[in-house]
Amino acid sequence: MAGSIRPHTFTARDLVGGHLVIDLVNTVTARDAEPVDWLDGYPRLLEWAALTGHFSPADLTALRQLADADPGAAGSALDRIRELREALHELLTALIHQDAPAPAEALAQVEKDWKSAVARARLTLHGTSPQPRVDVGTSGLDHLRHELALRAFDLLRALPPERARVCPGGRCGWLFLDSSRGGRRRWCSMATCGNAAKGRTHYQRNRAAAPQE
Template sequence: MTGTVQPHSFRPRDLVGGHVVVDLVNTVTARDADPVDWLDGYPRLLEWAALTGHFTPAALADLRRLAEADPAGAARALDDVRALREAVHDVLTALVVDHASAAPPQALATLERHWKQAVARSRLILRPDTPRVEVDSAPPGLVRLHDELALQALDLLRSLPTDRTRVCPGRRCGWLFVDTSRAGRRRWCSMATCGNSAKGRTHYERRRADGR
């Protein structure tokens, strides 16, 4: 991604993707204009992760302590998450926007490499209901978020409803989202933001035209 890095305080309204990995992709905004990366550091990544609800507070507290003790390692871990994010974005765009029969080879190779690294550090845990692959937390490491997201990314792509996965047409947005609505006619990432802004612009332009 070429663009700027900018601090951002994550809020629930930033989680509109319908899947945690899609929400990760959306930590870059304005992809349709001048992209802005909201992950300005590892602490910000932890802030986002806490908001998603996919990671336990205890695990995130451990990662925070590890990051404070090893800033260089935290920076490398953030770079890995960013690389994973961009690979997923390129693959999703190829499938959903370009309707390509194959994803970009470089993006696919990057995603495969990150997934294999995550699998190599994972273990199969038998839950009471079903077997499940979980990231090995003994010992914990700064790569834990990356690994869990990489495993989730493969699950997403294997079951992606391409006919219900869309790119928001809002100005300075470009966010992806999976339309889980019953009717399947969702257009905007959020009516509260891009939807209402578009309606406001349309109303303003109509009034200007009527005035002339």
Template sequence: MDDVASLPGQGPFELSGGDLCLDFANTWGDRGRPESDDLRTYPRLLAFARQTGLLEAAQANGLAARSLAEPAAAQAALQAALDLREALYGIFSARAHDREIPPGDLACLNEALGEALPNLHLGLEGTALAWHWRRDGTALTAPLWPIARAAADLLTAKAAAPVRECGGAQCTWLFLDHSRGRSRRWCSMASCGNRAKARRHYHRSRQGD
């Protein structure tokens, strides 16, 4: 089983999307290659939740133990996570390309929100009130609750979020573009950006020949 007791911020996932829900969608960075899916087991979902600080160690370990005791329920929770992830990709990819949001993807997000939002409550942080997630539950889908809420917050923000999708031919990475002039095209210049430059150089060389 993957180690789910690691500290928040430590783990195997690349968290460069700029928002929790985009980082979750990016756990499959190249949808043309099934082997690039980083979320193929329930323990990997827990690892993502720990790395992003969604779960405390005790809660993650409790969910890991329950997933072993109830494998069918864990598989159902994993499928719910994959369904939500692909719905988020569909929604934010549509936003990035100024397309209409697919109704089925929005329905999937709303279903996740229907489960998530009843688990929110107000609690004190010093003298201030803030939203908190119920931590005493044992729902195997608990890691999805803050992800669904983050997606709803991003979609309903007063200022439209500058969501972009990587311009790489084989990359489906989503990110918030905070660059000057909103001109960022790549998930990373070190990967997709350099590959695109290399392809352009190759084609120019061939045309010159």
């Protein structure tokens, strides 16, 4: 990713993707302008993970302790999750735009991370469905990457292209799944990009209607 890295305090309004993996991709903002990476360190990644509600507090505490004990290893683990994130962005964007062929390097990166996760997973039953599960004990600081890689595989298999979107808002470019009844959602969020676009349209109309001096 060509851009800058800046600290960011994650809030619920940053989780608009409709899927955990898409919310990871959206930890970079302004992809359509000058991208800004909000994951400025492994602790920030853990803050994001806690906010999503998809990871147990016990696992996140264990990861925090591992990161505190070896900051260098935590930094390397963060670099690896960034690589996965950028490959997923490229691949999901290609699928949304129905580009062909799929980007080979991005596909290879996701495959690499998925294989790494599966190698450390154990097969469990979730209801009546067998699923691979990873834990901190086997994955260490890569636990979040492995969990996200497994979930990414499931998302890519079942991605509904007619419901997957790229937000057209200025300095945005976030991805999201449109779960609205009519399937007409355009913006990642009406509270941010939607209202900003309405404000610009209103301003332009008023300006055009103003008498010329």
